[in-house]
Amino acid sequence: MKMRGFEYHRAATLDDALATLSEFGDDAKVLAGGQSLVPMMAMRLSSPAHLVDTGKLTTHDTITETDGMIAIGMRVTHAALEQSALIATAVPLAHAAAPHIGHRAIRNRGTVCGSIAHADPAAELPAVAVSLNAQLVVRSTRGERIVNAADFFHGYLTTALEPDELLTEVRFPKRGAIAGASVHEVSRRNGDFALVGVAVHLEFAKPSTKKGAAVIANAGIGLFGLGGIPIAAVEAQSLLVGNPTSDDLFAAAADAVMRNIDPMPDNHATAQYRRHVAGVLTRRALADATNQALAAS
């Protein structure tokens, strides 16, 4: 099918993009990498009257460190995220998630901010954002505001973004000294959206002199493919923090994940299967993140 016609606006500057969004509001969509929006338009699931192309705003393609946060500009692609040395060292969860996003040709075009603004509940980066308590920098002609990831995702493909607002930057907190991350997902084929996915970031307290299991100081668990929005596994996180790692602890966290989700069945997987796999992947990701953190410390 051919997509419906639309009026095309190529933003020359950020202010230009914001002015166009302000003028057309609900009738306009932002075209970033186009790797989610263009297929939706090709299938006529979305037929916006106006597209605002941010492709020429190339000054927003940087990844920078400021005040303990790693800021990713709106033109940073998944491929750039995957290849960034700063991301690999400072935001290991984003680094771990990147290779799972679509295929190479998708990652070359799609953007980090675009994926988060699109808010597909089966996508990796929205789950990374909630598990790391990312800050989302939102701009409009009315000014700038910062939305916490916990408040950003409202429902399936629906976010806190107002029709005239643009997600210009995502800020991830820089990892602690002893930290590890792991992303596990199950999909029908390599590169497909996840049927179930778990993104885990763990930080550990400085090891004490006595021998013993490392104590978890901070835990972020993001679940994807398990509901209408990416889910922070809050109960599992609080079970983990302050406790030494053990198989029993990870099993308890996995049980908490399984208890607190209400997955939807579809053609690809039953709700029961999704819940079961969520528990299995949580245990695996917790173990991998622990091993990564302690091997490097």
Place this chain on the structure above:
Amino acid sequence: MNSTNSRIAVAITVNGTAHELQVPARQTLAECVREELGLTGTHLGCEHGVCGACTVLVDGQAARSCLVLTVQADGATIETVESLANDDTLHAVQQAMVDNHGFQCAFCAPGFLMTIKALIDNQAVLTKATLREELSGNLCRCTGYASILAGAEAVLGLTGESNA
């Protein structure tokens, strides 16, 4: 004026030739190379980013030309499958596919060839296992993946190592 039918000026370089075009906003890059420029080597399978048949290189990186609007490619350098052979001399990736009987119906061939060319050009560090991941975005409905992988492994110098 019905603005959705208006045409937009785009400057693109395709296979070394600069073009200044006036295109409809909704035209995809795949439609552009096929219909505006007559380069029908790029094949359209699914037209929504699943099959990989329409893969071309945009500024040296693999991209699905059905998921790129022509207007987004303004200023970009595009390579299509037609850029591979030099008169009668096949590109190394094409020759490797011939040598390994890589393709059956070959509808998917343009996408596989350009995906593999990007790996060569970008000097990707690969194993047989990661090569499979790199090619997982290209579908072959003949399901002749083994011979496609054999051709890709040959041109990428991965024939000696184990399957790990």
